[in-house]
Amino acid sequence: MTQQTEPATVWLTQDAYDKLKAELEDLKGPVRQEVIARISAARDEGDLKENGGYHAAREEQGKIEGRIRQLxxxxxxxxxxxxxxxxxxxxxxxxxxxxxxxxxxxxxETFLLGAREIEPEGLTVYSPASPLGSAINGKRKGDTVSYEAPNGKTLEVVILDATPFTG
Incomplete structure (x- = not known):
């Protein structure tokens, strides 16, 4: 199985960039501090092996740090x-x-071709590096395109419409 790599650049609108930047600042500031405070408070309760609050806070901290690195x-x-x-x-x-x-x-089916991290409500996002995304990138409305799906099958699609995302 081939591993898919993300493109060197990620296309974002200014609005999407600003939202992700604000999320990053929130995670690195208040959210991170709140979780650290919960870990500290749970640690003060004593025996960490049976301290569910401590383990839950540590798990949440791991998720937050992962999202910070991703952003x-x-x-x-x-x-x-x-x-x-x-x-x-x-x-x-x-x-x-x-x-x-x-x-x-x-x-x-309808989707947004772009960064999956900016997934707007009610609209699936496909990366330009995905099999379908890379096959149709640069094609036009009305074109028929073949591509190889992750399961090895060759699929053929017709592009019915392509309009700018305005959300």
Whole structure:
């Protein structure tokens, strides 16, 4: 199985960049301090082996530190871009509607091509480095594209629409 790597740059709108930067500052400041205080308070209770509050706080601290590293890496690689033009060409920042060849139009699926960390409510996000994302990047509305799925099958999709993400 081949390991998928993230692209060198992560496409973000200015709004998405600002939201992720604010989340990072919150995690590195108040959230981190609150968890450290909970760990300290639980440690003061004594025996750590049977202290559920201590173990829960340590687990939460691990998750927070992981998210901080993820955000720092993403923001370091971020490329701030304007909303792409509404020209029907698939590129990061576009909402893409597609269907598998042979399916009915009512089985079409829609997603945002971009950084998965900025997943807006109600809209799936595919990375440009994903098998589908890399296959359709640069293609146009109406194009039929083949790509190899992670399970090794070759799939064929028709791009029904590609419009700029405005959320």
């Amino acid at each position: 720092e890496d993403m923001l370091r690689r971020a490329e701030i871009g304007e909303t792409p033009p509404d020209d029907g060409v698939v590129e990061p920042g576009m909402v893409v509607t597609y269907k598998f060849v042979g399916d009915d139009d009512d089985e079409a």
